[in-house]
Amino acid sequence: MHRVSPDRRRLLTASAAGAAGLLLPAWARADDYPSRPITFICPWPAGGTADASMRAICQVAARTLKQPVTVDNRAGAAGMIGAKAIAAAKPDGYTIGQIPISVTRFSQLGSLQADPRKDFTYLARTSGQTFGIAVQPDSKFKTLHDMVAHAKANPGKVTYAHAGVGGATHVGMEEFAMAAGIQLNAIAYKGGSAALNDTLGGQVDMLADSSSWAPHVEAGKLRLLATWGEERTPRFKDTPTLKELGYKVVVDAPNGIGAPAGLPPEVEKRLRDAFRLAVQSEEFKSVAAKIDAPVMYLDGPDYRKYVGQVYDRETQLIERLKLKELLAKG
Template sequence: MNELNIRRRSVLLGAAAGAAGLALPQLALAADTYPERPITFICPWPAGGTADASMRAICQTAARVLKQPIAVENRAGAAGMIGAKAIASAKADGYTIGQIPISVTRFSQLGTLQADPRKDFTYLARTSGQTFGIAVQPGSRFKTLQEMVAHAKANPGKVTYAHAGVGGATHVGMEEFALAAGIQLNAIAYKGGAAALQDTLGGQVDMLADSSSWAPHVEAGKLRLLATWGEQRTPRFKDTPTLKELGFKVVVDAPNGIGAPAGLPPEVEKKLREALRVAVLSEEFKAVADRIDAPVMYLDGPDYRKYVGQVYEHETQLIERLKLKELLAKG
């Protein structure tokens, strides 16, 4: 290599090193000044619902911590998967975050979500769960869950229940319970919990499996609650036993969380995790969560990621045991 080439190579290397040196402070500066503009929060459910209300409460508190507005954008459809896909596909700069339903672990394996929850999201915080339960009409022959199980064992496939859609939490949770109880039920799928509730109130089905849509009707005496599905009894219905305490090793609380696209800059992720920690543990969010029977189940981002991985493995086994792919193929 002649002297001219050596000098030229040295200049090029020096320029490259200088550019790299400049890039690092710029990245640090971007993290230090984040957020510089409003943040978009994707809610994968319709406006006005319980999930929408809880996410808006979190966004209000987190916005105060971050000193920037957080605008909620509802992207409903496909059992929450349209919104989840939008989060996974967004630019990983911290200006698009959103609610990630835990059902991403199931629907990604069933083909409804074209994303891998194990690698396509940055997990920021687990927020709260849901209160699921089994409800019947006041005049139902089933006064207790044990009576229903006994009748179902004597009459396989005859007892009907309404749920909000094949593969959803209410369907999968109820079938997991049926497996544990050794019974065969007749599952009637609806396009959402509202329609399932109405047919239960109208006596078209024997039972309703749903999150707390039944709560005001139970309090009004229009439905009777046989069991809830959480780890512990819900304070609002403290006289109703859980599936677990009745001897069935089934716990379904479907906790949701908040995330962003994969590849979020570490310092931006840190700021968002801290803001969301404050928001989820705030009195404002607790008040909303209590009102909609959503137990606060906070986990920080790294622990939330581990939890999602565990649920993914559990869902893999459930999909196989319940033959969910075959059920979806049948429509």
């Protein structure tokens, strides 16, 4: 039998590896990544709180990556237009973006034609949101317990405004109602600003929203009955959480950063490292604090596990709240 010398074997192995490398598409060879600007899809409108936080985090990440990270706003469908664009992009690391945790719900409700368990590469969980229940200052509901007592005596009479069927504010409020044993009258709006305006105008009894109410609470135009986080929010430390009032409901709807599935491992690691540093930066923390967004960092693989857990919880919640039937009614 002909024996191949060790030197000859090494040469053949190196040649085979080089040939294999030549067969890879250019975008899969990550040695020089990134060599051009990166597009970051933000699934919310320009000028909003989510947009502000993502612009801050991209600015910091760009310094680590040594390439511009340009924000591209693809708003609509409760963030699902942007999420779909991320899932459909080429997995080369040059199109990434913000992925709301609500992909776990809307994919099951048919609003997102992608499977969040398989169709994304997760890079980081960044921050959550501060949700709360607010009323007008002259409302007869001085506390949340006042409202619950009135709702028990008057099923379906107490109204609340929310930003759309199936969204975090709607689902969170209905979870709370189930925990409290009450029936509320949910009024759906096309976004939080319209819901806020009608609450300020007295068309509804309560507002369920993320911190759009914050400046109005500080100005005395609204009163905050409860927030929905694990702990009290520093800015409104006198307001109790649903949890401490006796309702086992926590809603913080954290956002993450991701890319299409199939990202080369070297590219994934580079991006995970860059966004880890960005989330931990004082620049991002400062912007997050201003918009009442608690920093909730998780590395990509841990965030993937979290997404899987939330997906399973959402499956049960969709069934309990009959969300598919509600959406079908419009």
